[in-house]
Amino acid sequence: MTKAKVLVARSIFPETIARLQAHFEVESNQADDNWSSAQLIEKLQGKQGVFTTGSERIDGALLAACPELKICANMAVGYNNFDLDAMTARGVLGTNAPDVLTETTADFGFALLMATARRIAESEHFLRAGKWKKWSYDMFSGSDIHGSTLGIIGMGRIGQGIARRGALGFGMKVIYHNRSRLDAALEAECKASYVGKEELLKTADHVVLVVPYTPASHHTIGAAELALMKPTATLVNIARGGIVDDAALAAALRERRIAAAGLDVFEGEPQVHPELLTVPNVVLTPHIASATVPTRRAMADLAVDNLIGFLVDGKPVTPLNPAVLAGR
Ligand code: 8YV
Numbered sequence: 015m016t017k018a019k020v021l022v023a024r025s026i027f028p029e030t031i032a033r034l035q036a037h038f039e040v041e042s043n044q045a046d047d048n049w050s051s052a053q054l055i056e057k058l059q060g061k062q063g064v065f066t067t068g069s070e071r072i073d074g075a076l077l078a079a080c081p082e083l084k085i086c087a088n089m090a091v092g093y094n095n096f097d098l099d100a101m102t103a104r105g106v107l108g109t110n111a112p113d114v115l116t117e118t119t120a121d122f123g124f125a126l127l128m129a130t131a132r133r134i135a136e137s138e139h140f141l142r143a144g145k146w147k148k149w150s151y152d153m154f155s156g157s158d159i160h161g162s163t164l165g166i167i168g169m170g171r172i173g174q175g176i177a178r179r180g181a182l183g184f185g186m187k188v189i190y191h192n193r194s195r196l197d198a199a200l201e202a203e204c205k206a207s208y209v210g211k212e213e214l215l216k217t218a219d220h221v222v223l224v225v226p227y228t229p230a231s232h233h234t235i236g237a238a239e240l241a242l243m244k245p246t247a248t249l250v251n252i253a254r255g256g257i258v259d260d261a262a263l264a265a266a267l268r269e270r271r272i273a274a275a276g277l278d279v280f281e282g283e284p285q286v287h288p289e290l291l292t293v294p295n296v297v298l299t300p301h302i303a304s305a306t307v308p309t310r311r312a313m314a315d316l317a318v319d320n321l322i323g324f325l326v327d328g329k330p331v332t333p334l335n336p337a338v339l340a341g342r
Contacts, residue, residue, distance in 0.1 A: 017038050017039045018038050018063060018325045019038060019039045019040075019041070019060055019061045019063075020034055020041075020061060020062065020065065020325075021040075021041050021042070021043075021061045021063070021064045021065070022034065022040060022042035023043055023057075023065060023066050023067060024043055024046060024066075025043060025045070026042065026065070026067075026089075026314055027310075027311060027314055029311075030314040030315070030318060031044070033318050033322075034065070034321065037325075041061070043057075049070075051071060051075075051076060054070060054076065055080060058080040058083060059080065059082075061080070061083060062083065062084045062085070063083070063085045064085070064086050065087050065318070066087065066090075067089050067090060068088055068090030068095055070095055071095050071097075072086050072095060072097065072106075073100055074104075077101065078104075084106060084107065084324070084325065085106065085107045085109065085324045085325060085330070086101065086106065086107070086108050087109045087320040087321045087324075088108065088110045088317065089111050089316075089317040090110060090111055090304075090313070091110055092226060092227065092253075093108060093110045094226065094228065094254060096108045101335060101338070105342075106338065107324055107334075107338045107339070109320035109324070109330050109331070109332050109333055109334060110334055111313040111316040111317055111332065112171070112332055113171065114309060114312035114313055114315075115172075115303075115304040115309050115312070115313055116172055118303075118305075118306050118309040119175070119252065119303045119304050120179060122252060122278070122302070122304070123172065123176045123250060123303065124180070126252065126278060126303075127164075127176075127222060127250045128159055129276060130220075130248045130274045130275060130276035130296075131156050131157045131158070131248050132156040132157075132159075133154045133156045133274065133295075134297070135297040135298075136154065136294050136295065140154070156274075157220075157246055159186065159220070160184045160185050161184075161185055161187075162187075163186065163188075163189060163217055163218050163219045163220070164177070164180040164186040164187070164188045164220050165189050165190070165209075165217070165222070166190040166191075166206070166221075166222050167190070167211065167221065167222070167225055168192060168223060168224035168225030168226070169190045169192040169196055170192075170224065172224045172252075173192070173222075173224040174206075177205065177206045181205035181206065188205055188206040188207070189206065189207050189208075189214055189217065189218060190204075190206045190207070190209070190214070191208070191209060191210065192208070195208045196208070211239075212242060215242040215243050216242050216243070216244075218243075218244075218247060219247055220247065220248045220249075221235075221243065221247060221248070221249045221250070222250045223249070223251045223252070223257050223258065225253050225257060227256050231256075231257055232256055233256070233257070233258070233259045234257045235257065235258045235262075235263070236259040237262040240262060240266040240271060240272060243271075243272050245270065245271060247272050247273060248272070248273055248274045248276065249263070249275045249276075250275070250276040250277075251275070251276070251277050251278065251279055252303045255280040257279075258281075259281075260277075260280060260281045260289075260290060261287060261289065263275060263290070264290045264293055265289070267293045267296055268289070268293050273295065274295040274296065275296045276296070276297040277290070277296060277298055277299070278300075278303050280301075284300065286298065316332065319331045320332060328342070
């Protein structure tokens, strides 16, 4: 039987490539070049599957130019790089990598919250620059985590992980806003209370964003929302760039209308709004919330499981548009 052909769009663990090679003819971007969409289309010619990492745009134009493509397996829980309607219309399956990164990403969300509230990055830069000459009673005073109010926007698996860490580990009062309310048992387990978005923004000491990016969630936090927050509040975004209006946030930080922000994701990343690079009261990290070796391995393995599951066995593990399977 001839092997299906699979493209790996980014550099990845050698073990991941080896697993794929056991089942497929594999072409991979081990040089980690930034392919344009025209280059991606060219590389996809004759391929039935593609291993994507969350940043390769798969839309109707690409699909029309790649008629043999049958599956796009994202090594990411988020899949806003997929036009899922266009994929379904063309009978192309999309898969993502949920669950395996939940706890690691929640850990990072909490780490970023703590670094932001306690001004860890800002004070480290001060020390490294040789500016620490004396003790001072108000040097890098931050805001408390324990006993404060944590507001979570987006209460999926990662949001729930952050809620548990806040409530059980730090005695925080946890409020959340979500498209739909959690059932009572889950709310009780996370020790979280449902509130409207406006109430959350007005009352939370720390706001953490964990919503998927969709046209409806674009600029969930803009100038109007920032104006509702307390001047002492912090904002953390581990969701996606585009959930926050970065220009409005940079202005609010510069004018100290909110105290600080921690951002792992950016509009137009890897470009970062130049204003964010100059304000001191923001912690910036390069989209690394899921970056631990075991978690990245598990994410890669799940993407491979999906490619094998679909192209070899006809049974993908985490399909996003199962209508495609029904139509086969
Ligand atoms: C990924 C993520 O690292 O899973 C997601 O949705 O944002 C991250 O865990 C990123 O998409 C690159 O794979």
